[in-house]
Amino acid sequence: MKPGTGLRFADVLVIETSELAGQPPRVEALSFKSRNLSGMKEQALTAQMTADAKEALQKYGETLDIRRDSLKPLLRKGSEVSVQRVHLIYEGGTLKPKDTRELKAAVNRARIEVPGVEVFFQ
Numbered sequence: 001m002k003p004g005t006g007l008r009f010a011d012v013l014v015i016e017t018s019e020l021a022g023q024p025p026r027v028e029a030l031s032f033k034s035r036n037l038s039g040m041k042e043q044a045l046t047a048q049m050t051a052d053a054k055e056a057l058q059k060y061g062e063t064l065d066i067r068r069d070s071l072k073p074l075l076r077k078g079s080e081v082s083v084q085r086v087h088l089i090y091e092g093g094t095l096k097p098k099d100t101r102e103l104k105a106a107v108n109r110a111r112i113e114v115p116g117v118e119v120f121f122q
Contacts (some may be wrong), residue, residue: 007067010060015074015081025074027081029060034091042102046109053088053114061086061116085118092121 012030033052037045066072066079075081088110090096097103107119 008059013060013064013071015071017074024077025081027064027083028085028087029056029064029083030087030089031056031060032089032091034095036095037090037097038095040097042099042105045097045102045106049088049106049110049119050113053086053110053117053119056086056088057114057117086116087118087120089120089122096121 010029011032014026014028014030016026016028018025031052035048035052037048040048061083064081064083066075066081072079097106103121107121110119111117
């Protein structure tokens with residue numbers, strides 16, 4: 001549950017618990033996208049990646065209220081957790097842009113525009 005925006009389901013939510021007493025769990029969210037970006041040029045690619053990164057951060061970043069009972073034993077103090085990082089992962093292969101220079105520039109720009117979100121291609 002994202003306070004103020006309602007119920008959301010991340011594609012993958014990683015909760016790494018610490019053995020140290022009092023340490024909050026490390027939480028990261030992964031959002032997978034299957035978009036055909038192969039025909040996009042740098043400006044359009046940057047705009048799409050930045051929009052996707054902002055959406056991923058808004059939906060899965062910052063603070064989450066974990067509602068699933070099966071995950072609550074992993075949390076030490078209540079159900080609210082702070083998300084350290086959001087990973088935005090695009091499908092590669094034929095959907096990936098052909099020009100690697102433009103792709104790298106767009107990925108770097110999206111990372112700068114939306115701190116806290118890492119952008120990758122699989």
